[in-house]
Amino acid sequence: MYKKILSSLMLFTAVALAADNQQWVLEQSTLAYRVSHPLHQTDGVSHAARGKGICHENECNFLIAAPVKSFASGDSNRDLHMIQATRGAQFPLVTVRTRIPESSLNSPALLLDLEVEFAGQTVDYSQVRFQQVIEGAHHRISGTVPAKVSDFKIERPTLLTVPIKDEMPVRVEMVWKPAP
C-alpha cells in the first residue's frame, strides 16, 4: 500500500518536474539581413541557426545563435567583406536572447524584447513584433528585427565610394517544437 503511494508520489514528482522545465528546440530557421545601396539591394541568408528554449517557473528563456559566416548573399567576395566589417572572425556568432511568459507561448502575436549580441556589441530591441502560427506541435514564428548597422558600431561598407544605408532589417522565420 505504502509502496504504491510512494511510487505514485515519485511518478508525480517526475511529471511535475518535467512540466516545470519544458524545453523547446529550434527545428528550422531562415535569418535574412538586407542591406541597401543606391545601386542595389542585397539579402544575406542563413539557415544555420540553432536555438533552445527552457521554461522555468512560468517563464521561458530562448536563445538563438547563428555563425556570422553562415550568412550567404550569393557573392563570396561580399560575404567576406561582411565578415570583416562585422568582425565576424573575432566574434563568430550572432546570438539573440529573449524571455517570454509561458502563458504567451501560444499567442498568435508576440511582442518580444530581444537582446542581440553581434560584432562584439549587445543591443536591446524592445517590443519587436512577431507573428506565430501553430501547426500541431510546431510553432512557426516570423518577424523582422529593425536592426541598424550603426547599432553595432559597424563602419558602413561602401561601393563606388557610396556607403550602404544604415537600416539593416533582419527577417526571421523559425519553426520551434517541444524538445523530446
Next chain:
Amino acid sequence: MSPSDINCNEPGIPPSVIRGIQSMFPLFCRANRMSQKLACKLATLACLCCFAPACSAQTTVALPRTEDRRLLTASLARVQESGTNAPAQTQQRQPSAGPEQGAPSLGDLGFPSEQTKPNPEQQARLDKRSHMLRIHQRLGLVTTVPLLATVITGSMAGGRRTTSASRDLHAALGASTAGLYFATASYAIFAPKIKETRSRGPIRLHKALAWIHGPGMVLTPILGAMAFTERSRGEKVHGIASAHAPVAYITAIAYGAAIASVSFKF
C-alpha cells in the same frame, strides 16, 4: 497519537501541504511508534520532492500569472494599435556577463568549437584583405578617368590628319592609364587569400573579365608604341600595330564590364 501530532513542519513547505501528507500516513504512524519518525521523513521527503517546486511556483508565480495575462492583453492591444511597421526601441549596452540562471547557454546549442572560437589571425587577414580591396576599388575608379580620356583622344590620334601633339597627349594618357591600372591590379592580386572560400556570384565574372582586360592592358601600350613609332616616321600604321585600336576598345569594354559586374545587380 493523531497524525496531526507528528511534527513534520519543514521550512518552505506550506502547512496545508504538510497536513495533506500527514493524513496520507495515519495508519503507518499509528501502527508503529518507531516508524513515526520514518513516516515524518518520508512525508517531508515527498513534500520536498513533489510539492515544493509546484508550491513554490504557485506561491511565487500566482501574481505573475495574472500579470502575464495583463501583459499579454496589453501587448496584443499595442500590436493592434501600432500596426505592422511599429518601430522597436533600441538600446545599446555592454555585453552581458552570461545567461541568467535557468536560461539556455551557447554550450547547449552544440556548435562545433571551430565555429564559436574567436580567430584574431583570421580577422587580421580579413582586415588587410578588405583594406587592400578598398584601395583596389578606389584606384580602379580613378583609372576610369584617364582610360576614358585615352579612348576619346585615340580617335584624334589615329587618323590621317593627326598632329604630333594629339599623339603625344594620347600616349601620355595611355601611359597614365596603364600605370594606374597595374597599381590597381596589384592591390587585388596581392590581397591575402582566405582559405576554404570558393568564389561564387558576380565576383566570378569580375575575375573572369580580368583575363580579358589584363592581357589587353599589356598589349595595348605595346601596340600603341609600335603605332606611335610608325606614325612618327610618317608611315601608315601597318602590321600587328594596326590591332592597337581594336585591342584597346575590347580592353576598355571589358574593364567597364568588370566595374559594372560588382556594382549593379543583374
